[in-house]
Amino acid sequence: MRKIFLVVPILLVAVGIAWAQGGMKKKKPLPFEFGSVTINNYSQQAGVPPVVFDHWVHRQYYTCRLCHVDIGFGMTAGSTKVRSVDNMKGYFCGTCHNGKMEHGKKVFASCASEYTREEYNIRCVKCHTLERSAAKENEFFRFSQKMPNERFGNGINWEIAEEKGLIKPIDYLEGVSSKKANLKVTPDFAIKSKVEGMPDIIFSHKKHTVWNGCALCHPDIFMGVKKGTSKYTMVELFEGKYCGVCHDKVAFPQTDCQRCHTKPAQG
């Protein structure tokens, strides 16, 4: 009986430490939340809720490169430090959210120096809101119904969606993008797996450059260009380095092993 009085407090302390160190399992985002980024550089100081940016809404229309290279958005939440005045001048969100661009319907203007309460409730809260929106969830559900399925992430296989012509992401914006020569695609290559029995990775430059170009990944994310010069570990990847910059956050999660480890085992 005395042992119980000793064991229970020890167990409680151990659980407490594990909890404090974030040892509990991270909450898995719901499909419509996957890829959502909260941006709060200046919003709360200005008296409005932070911006919740949904990648799924935008990636159906635009390539990653268009926003992260041509428009200039950073690769981590809040790194760009977008101000409302930048948007109003027609940069960052304001590049498209200017009240003039059309995508079937007119794209709403992003920011204004003056607005009425009515405008705030209709326009501002489209981005500046932390509350869960049933309308947004329904919109995602309706959209995802038409898309090819995927096991993880937001449940949409974007690669197949593009192959089938269900989405046609734009890679060029007049007045914003630079006219480029045809993209030179570097051949695919294999990255040897470190775990026995695990198929090697076939890295497809083609799949990645179509959406990202070259400058988005090299040299900021991937320093080594010569095969075998850089060693990557899954721990680093899960920490958000290398492939983990996009995969897990916006692109399909790295827990979907078969998406990358595709080289058939040699018998």
Added chain:
Amino acid sequence: MKIIMNSKGRMKLLILAGCFSLFTILQAAYGEDVWRTDFDAACAQSDEAMALSVPELKKAIEQCDRVQKKIEAQEETVRKVYLKRLQMCRNLFVFVLETRMQEQKPK
């Protein structure tokens, strides 16, 4: 001192002022076009960086450095957007160039 000017003189002064204003406006507009054209020319090669030769890469880097100075003279938001974009292009050219140099080194 009293300056006396007849209507002809006033007209000349008015034309001169008009020309000066036009020159200032055109210079500002044309100046903006120039840096943007130079920027586009420098960054247009980024998607084919792997196919560029060493002299071409060096030229592209120099081009980026020249444009950088012009962008630094622009207003804050333009600087924020285009200096970052330019840096990405330049970094890529430097990265490919360094790789090429390493490859050319005798083993």
